[in-house]
Amino acid sequence: xxxxxxxxxxxxxxxxxxxxxxxxxxxxxxxxxxxxxxxxxxxxxxxxxxxxxxxxxxxxxxxxxxxxxxxxxxxxxxxxxxxxxxxxxxxxxxxxxxxxxxxxxxxxxxxxxxxxxxxxxxxxxxxxxxxxxxxxxxxxxxxxxxxxxxxxxxxxxxxxxxxxxxxxxxxxxxxxxxxxxxxxxxxxxxxxxxxxxxxxxxxxxxxxxxxxxxxxxxxxxxxxxxxxxxxxxxxxxxxxxxxxxxxxxxxxxxxxxxxxxxxxxxxxxxxxxxxxxxxxxxxxxxxxxxxxxxxxxxxxxxxxxxxxxxxxxxxxxxxxxxxxxxxxxxxxxxxxxxxxxxxxxxxxxxxxxxxxxxxxxxxxxxxxxxxxxxxxxxxxxxxxxxxxxxxxxxxxxxxxxxxxxxxxxxxxxxxxxxxxxxxxxxxxxxxxxxxxxxxxxxxxxxxxxxxxxxxxxxxxxxxxxxxxxxxxxxxxxxxxxxxxxxxxxxxxxxxxxxxxxxxxxxxxxxxxxxxxxxxxxxxxxxxxxxxxxxxxxxxxxxxxxxxxxxxxxxxxxxxxxxxxxxxxxxxxxxxxxxxxxxxxxxxxxxxxxxxxxxxxxxxxx
RNA sequence: GCCCCAAUGGCGCAGUGGAUAGCGCGUCUGGUUGCGGACCAGAAGGUCGGGAGUUCGAAUCUCUCUUGGGGCACCA
Numbered sequence: 001x002x003x004x005x006x007x008x009x010x011x012x013x014x015x016x017x018x019x020x021x022x023x024x025x026x027x028x029x030x031x032x033x034x035x036x037x038x039x040x041x042x043x044x045x046x047x048x049x050x051x052x053x054x055x056x057x058x059x060x061x062x063x064x065x066x067x068x069x070x071x072x073x074x075x076x077x078x079x080x081x082x083x084x085x086x087x088x089x090x091x092x093x094x095x096x097x098x099x100x101x102x103x104x105x106x107x108x109x110x111x112x113x114x115x116x117x118x119x120x121x122x123x124x125x126x127x128x129x130x131x132x133x134x135x136x137x138x139x140x141x142x143x144x145x146x147x148x149x150x151x152x153x154x155x156x157x158x159x160x161x162x163x164x165x166x167x168x169x170x171x172x173x174x175x176x177x178x179x180x181x182x183x184x185x186x187x188x189x190x191x192x193x194x195x196x197x198x199x200x201x202x203x204x205x206x207x208x209x210x211x212x213x214x215x216x217x218x219x220x221x222x223x224x225x226x227x228x229x230x231x232x233x234x235x236x237x238x239x240x241x242x243x244x245x246x247x248x249x250x251x252x253x254x255x256x257x258x259x260x261x262x263x264x265x266x267x268x269x270x271x272x273x274x275x276x277x278x279x280x281x282x283x284x285x286x287x288x289x290x291x292x293x294x295x296x297x298x299x300x301x302x303x304x305x306x307x308x309x310x311x312x313x314x315x316x317x318x319x320x321x322x323x324x325x326x327x328x329x330x331x332x333x334x335x336x337x338x339x340x341x342x343x344x345x346x347x348x349x350x351x352x353x354x355x356x357x358x359x360x361x362x363x364x365x366x367x368x369x370x371x372x373x374x375x376x377x378x379x380x381x382x383x384x385x386x387x388x389x390x391x392x393x394x395x396x397x398x399x400x401x402x403x404x405x406x407x408x409x410x411x412x413x414x415x416x417x418x419x420x421x422x423x424x425x426x427x428x429x430x431x432x433x434x435x436x437x438x439x440x441x442x443x444x445x446x447x448x449x450x451x452x453x454x455x456x457x458x459x460x461x462x463x464x465x466x467x468x469x470x471x472x473x474x475x476x477x478x479x480x481x482x483x484x485x486x487x488x489x490x491x492x493x494x495x496x497x498x499x500x501x502x503x504x505x506x507x508x509x510x511x512x513x514x515x516x517x518x519x520x521x522x523x524x525x526x527x528x529x530x531x532x533x534x535x536x537x538x539x540x541x542x543x544x545x546x547x548x549x550x551x552x553x554x555x556x557x558x559x560x561x562x563x564x565x566x567x568x569x570x571x572x573x574x575x576x577x578x579x580x581x582x583x584x585x586x587x588x589x590x591x592x593x594x595x596x597x598x599x600x601x602x603x604x605x
Numbered sequence: 606g607c608c609c610c611a612a613u614g615g616c617g618c619a620g621u622g623g624a625u626a627g628c629g630c631g632u633c634u635g636g637u638u639g640c641g642g643a644c645c646a647g648a649a650g651g652u653c654g655g656g657a658g659u660u661c662g663a664a665u666c667u668c669u670c671u672u673g674g675g676g677c678a679c680c681a
Contacts, residue, residue, distance in 0.1 A: 034621060047623050050661065060661080084661090085624070128681070170681060286679055337679040350681055379609050380676040403609075405674080447618065450610060452674075454617085467643090468629070474643050482640050489640095538621080550619060553628075560644065569640045583640095605643075 001112060001533050003033045005076070006044055006088060013070040014048075022066045026055035033088075042087035043077070043527060050084045060084030095526040096517045096578075102529060102585040110532040110592050114540065115156030121361060122148040124373040125245070125252065126163035129234045130174040130197055131425060133244040134418065136375070138428040139407050139453065142444040142598070144373040145250045146545040147402075149596045154540035159367070162252045163357070166234050167259040167347035169340070173197065175230025179217070181206035182229055186215050199425065205236050244429050248437045249598040258353050262346055266364075267356040270392070271335075274355070279391050286337030289351070291330045291387045331387035354381075355388050362394050371400045371543065379403045402543055404449035410456040435460045438599045442469040445597055446549045468553055473602050475556035476594070479587045480603040482568050486580055489569060515578035521565040522582060528558040529589045536596070545597075552593045559586050 010033070017023040031048035049064035056063055064081040071079055077088040102109050124144020127137040145160070152158045165171070176193040181203045183190035192198075209217075209232055217225040238255065245251065261267050274280050274289060281288045283296040290296065334340075335355070336348035347353060361370040374381070382401045389396050409416040409426055418425055432440050439460050446468070447453055460467060517523055535551045538544070568579040591601040 032621065032623095034623080036624070037620095037627080038625070041624070045623085047662090050623075053661070082624085165681070168681070284679080288679090334679045339679045349679075376610075376675050378676085378681090383608075403675095405610075451618075452611090470643055471629090474641085478641055478644090485640055534621095542621090546619085550628080554619095557628085563640080564645055567640065605641090 001537070002090070002530060003044065003534065006033045006046070007031075009071060009073060010046055010048060010067065010086065013067045013072070014052075016070040017066045020070070022069070023052075023058075023063065024056050026052065028052075029055075036085075036087065041082065041085075042080070042089045044088040044090075046086045046088075047084065049081075049086065053084075090527065092516050092518055092523060095523055095530075096515060098530055099517075099526060099582055099585045102588055103581065106588065107592065107595075109588050110536050110596070111153050111155070112533050112536055113155035114537060115151065115154045117155065117157055118368040119157045119159070119366070120151055120369040120371060121159045121161055121365070121367040122151065122371045122373065123161045123163055123361075124148075125241075125250075126165065126373075127241075128165050128170055129237045129241070130170055131199055131237065132201060133241045133428045134425050135409060135428050135431050135455070136406060136418065138248070138431065138440065139404060139444045140373050140375060141245060141250050142248065142441050143402070143404055143449055143545055144371075145598055146441075146445055146548065146596065147371065147373075147539065147543055149598065150536055150539035150545065150548070153536045153596060156540070159254060160252045161254045161256050164234070164238065164255050164257050165350075166231075166257050167262070167343075167353070168350065171230055171234070172226075172343070174233060175226040177202050178206055178209075178229040178233040179222070179226045182209060182217060185210055186218060188218065201237075202233075205233050208236065209233075244427065244432075247429065247432050248441055256357075258357070259346060261353055261356040261360065266360055267348075267352060270356050270359045273392055274388075277391065280335070281332075284337075286339065287335045287348075289331070289333050289335055289355070289384075289388060289391070291332065291391060294330065296332055331384040333384045333388075351381075351384065351388075354385055355392070358385065358389050358394070358399065359392060362389075362398055367398075369398050369400060371402060373402050373404065376403055376405050400543065402449060405452040407444070407453040407455050410454055411458065413458075431455075431457070438473065439467070439469045441598050442472075442549060445545050448544055448546050468549075470605070472552045472556045472590070472594070473599075474605060475559050476587065476590045476601045477603060477605045478563065479559070479583055479590070482583055483580070483587070484603075486569055486576075515574055517578065517582065519566055521562040522579070525558050525562040525582065525586060528555055529585055531555075532589050532593065535593075539596075548593055548597045552590070552597070555586075555590055555593065559590070562586075 010031075011028065014023065014028060018025055029051055031046060031051055033044050033046045036042055036045040049060040049067060052058075052063050053060045061081070061083050064084055064086055068079050068081045068086060071086075073079060073088075075091055076094045077090045079086055079088050081087075105111075122144050124147075125133075125137060125141045127133065127140070133141075148158045148160050173193060173195045174197055177196035177198075180190045180192045180196060184192075185203065185206050196202075206229075209229065217229055220228070271280070278293040279290055281290040281293070281295055288296055333351045334349055335352045340349055358370070361367050372385075382403070385399070385401065386396050389399055409418070409431075416426060428440070434457055435443075443455055443460055444453065460469070517526065531551065535547050538547045562582075566579060568583055569576060571579065587601075594601045
C-alpha cells in the first residue's frame with residue numbers, strides 16, 4: 001500500500017539523516033501518513049516533523065527539510081516540505097503505472113495482507129429459529145457478511161457462522177405452537193399455548209408435516225411429540241432462513257447448534273474451570289457466576305416495586321472501586337436454576353451457553369479472533385461475556401462484540417411497527433421483494449453501525465437521484481456502455497466486458513504501456529481507484545462496513561467528473577486506448593467495491 | 606440510579622490527534638449539435654450540543670453537564 005511505502009521511506013530518511021548527523025538520535029515515535037484535507041496540498045502528508053520537534057530540539061520546519069533532503073522516492077512521488085509538513089504528490093508516471101497493476105490484479109484488486117492468515121470468525125444472524133428472517137435481522141447479516149468479505153480481502157482466514165438458538169424456553173414455546181397447529185389441522189381441539197407463536201407460518205409448517213408424516217405425532221406422548229415437532233419446525237424455519245439469506249447473497253460456512261454445547265458435554269467440561277477458581281456461587285437454589293467470587297447479597301432492585309423485590313438478589317450493579325481507574329460493576333449472572341423451567345439438561349440459561357460457546361470458539365476451534373454481531377438489545381450482555389471470558393483465562397482482545405443500532409421501517413410516511421410474538425413481522429424477503437436485494441444491502445450498509453437507520457421503503461423504491469444505490473450502479477453501467485461501444489468501434493470481439501474479464505484490454509494493440517496520463521480528471525480518477533486498498537483496511541480494522549458505501553459513491557462521483565472532462569472514444573488512438581484502460585480499471589474497482597458489499601454490478605440498467 | 610451509544614449546515618450523514626470541517630438531499634442560479642441527462646457545474650448555508658482539561662495542534666482523547674436512543678429479568 002502506498003501509505004505504507006511512504007512511511008517506510010520516511011523512516012529510512014530519518015535514519016539516514018541521523019546517520020549523517022543532521023538529526024540527533026532519538027527513538028522514532030509511531031507516526032501516520034494521511035491524506036491532506038485540501039487536495040492542492042498533495043496526495044499524502046506526514047506531520048512527523050512536528051512530533052519530533054521536542055525530541056530533536058529543533059524547529060519542525062527544519063526537521064522536515066532535513067528529512068526531505070534524505071528522502072528517496074524513486075520517481076514515485078515528489079515531496080515538498082510545506083513548513084512542518086511533508087507533502088507528497090504521486091507522480092503521473094507512478095499513477096499511470098498503477099493502472100496496469102489494477103488491471104493485472106483483476107478481481108483480486110483491493111486485497112491486502114494485514115490479516116497475515118490469522119483466523120477470524122464472524123458470527124452473524126443467529127436469530128431465534130422460531131420464525132422467518134426479519135428485516136431487523138437483515139441489518140445483522142448484511143453487516144456480518146460485509147465485514148467477513150472485508151476481512152477476507154484483508155488477508156484473514158474467515159469463517160462465517162450462524163448460532164442456532166435451538167434450546168431453551170422459546171424453543172419449547174415454539175414446539176408447543178407447532179404441536180397445537182398440527183393437532184388443530186388434524187381436527188383435534190387443541191388449545192393454543194399462551195406464550196405461543198401466532199404467525200401463520202406455524203400453520204404452514206404444521207400442514208407440511210402432516211403432508212409428510214400424517215397424524216403419527218398425535219399417537220406419541222404429548223411432550224415427546226412437542227419436542228419432535230419443534231425440531232422439525234426448526235429445520236423447516238432454518239431452510240427458509242437459508243433461502244432468504246441466499247437472496248441477498250449471504251452464505252454461512254457453519255450453523256452451530258446451541259443444543260450441541262450440552263449434548264457434546266462441552267458445557268460440563270468448561271464449568272469446572274470457573275468452579276476451581278471459586279467463581280461459582282450458590283444462592284437461592286441456583287448456580288451463579290460471580291466475577292470476583294463474592295457471595296450474592298440481597299439488595300434492593302430497580303424498576304417497579306413489587307412485593308418480593310427485596311427477595312431478589314442484586315444481579316448486576318454491585319459497584320466496586322477499581323484501583324482509581326474508574327468504576328466497574330462486578331458481573332453476577334445466573335447459570336442454572338430450577339426456576340428456569342426450560343429443560344435444564346438441554347440448556348440451563350442463555351448465559352450458560354455463552355460460557356461454553358466462547359470457550360468452543362477460542363479454545364476448541366482456536367480462532368484468533370471471534371467477532372459477534374449483536375443488536376443493541378444485547379448491549380447489556382457485553383460486560384458479562386467479557387467478564388466470563390476473562391475468568392476463563394482467555395484474552396478478551398480475542399473477542400469483539402459489535403453492537404449495531406436497529407432499523408426503523410417506514411412506509412407511506414408511517415413507521416411500520418413489528419411485533420415478534422404477535423406474528424406481525426416484516427421479513428427480509430418482503431423487503432427484497434419490494435425494493436430488490438441490491439438496494440436492501442446498500443441501505444443497510446450505508447451508515448455507521450452506531451447510527452439508527454430509517455429504512456424508507458417508498459424512497460428506496462423510487463429509482464431517483466435521491467437514491468444513491470442507483471447512482472453507484474449507474475456509473476458502472478455507463479462504464480460498460482463505453483466499453484461495449486469501444487468494442488463495436490474497434491471490432492475486437494475479444495474485448496469482453498462480462499464480469500470477471502477485466503484484463504482483456506491488453507488485447508488492443510497500442511503503445512499504451514508507455515502512456516502517461518496527465519489530465520487532472522484522469523489523475524484524480526486513478527488516485528480514487530487506488531484508495532480501495534485503504535478502504536478495505538479501514539473496514540477490516542474499524543469493523544465499520546459503511547466505508548464501502550461512502551467510497552462507492554465517491555468513486556462514482558469521481559468517475560462522472562472524468563467522464564465529463566475526458567472523452568474516451570474518438571480521441572487520438574493512443575489516448576483512446578489509454579483511457580479505455582483507465583475506464584476498465586475503474587470498472588474493476590467499482591465492481592470489486594460492489595462485490596465486497598455483496599451487491600451486483602449491472603452492465604445495463 | 607447504573608451501564609452503552611449518539612449529538613457535525615434546513616434534513617440525512619461522512620470525517621485516521623494535524624493545515625481553510627466534507628458528502629447527499631433540499632434551496633437558488635446555470636449546463637445537451639459529442640462515449641447513457643438515472644448526469645454535471647456554481648452559489649448560499651457551520652460557535653462540530655455547553656463547559657473545562659491534555660497536546661505544538663482537538664469534531665476526534667479525558668472529565669463534566671445537557672439532550673436523545675438503548676440496556677439494566679432466575680427472558681432470549
